[in-house]
Amino acid sequence: MKKFFLFTLSILLSTSCFSFELRSPVKEGGLTYGKLDKDEKLYLDNQEIKATKSGFFFFGLPQDATQLTLTLIKNNKKTKLTFPVQKQKWQEEYISGLQQDKVSPTNKNQERIQKENLLIKKARDNFNQNYFPFCFDRPVKNFKRISSPFGTRRILNNIKKAGHSGVDYAAPIGTKIFAPADGIVALVHQDMFLSGKTLLINHGFGLFSSYSHLNKITVKEGKKIKRGELIAEIGNTGRSTGPHLHYVITWQGVRLDPEQLINDFSCSKK
Ligand SMILES: [Zn+2]
Structure with missing residues (x-):
């Protein structure tokens, strides 16, 4: 403090x-x-x-x-x-070769996505106020590169999508992911249509971090966790074109730029 x-x-x-x-x-x-x-x-x-x-x-x-x-x-x-x-600078990015049904999902899959989004929304609504994370570290130490920064306007198979909701860290399957700050595990899901194995952490006062396309989740729902604790492994599950971590930070549902938070609030050496 x-x-x-x-x-x-x-x-x-x-x-x-x-x-x-x-x-x-x-x-x-x-x-x-x-x-x-x-x-x-x-x-x-x-x-x-x-x-x-x-x-x-x-x-x-x-x-x-x-x-x-x-x-x-x-x-x-x-x-x-x-x-x-x-003002910040945001990029544009073209992606092709994704399975068509994951770019424009069928009605049945659309229903599934909505249900899964509701699970995440519900978990995010239920925030306690016991934490105040003044340190916010990068959750992966060993990654190859940032394959897509936050805010990038994506054009998937020629269909324009909203700005990228998080940052993508490309790294081999099994790369360790550590808690960026103290918190409590708000949601563990083993198979979401878009995000595959998914983990959500509540850091208090409306601040959440989420982790998608995971290979393995090593913490249970409701567990209190400390900054730096092992929480998961990078994978390639759900809608993903290669092993990477899709990392999202939200405050009261507003998506924030994770790398900006790391620059401003990291307490560990980069
Ligand atoms: Zn992503």
């Missing part, structure tokens, strides 16, 4: 009439954090941003965020604060 606090103080931006502080700059697809006083409340759109007992909070911004507007309430007085959002 000490390390985090020092780091925070050096880059916080303070507003004059409040003790409210926010880390700056805020970035597209990024996680940002700050500190509130006990008598201050913070809202992003209509959603209250909960803080820890000592006043720390964080929130994430989507890939296409242009401006950040926060509402701060103190002594029944509302104040709107607007911050510019720093």
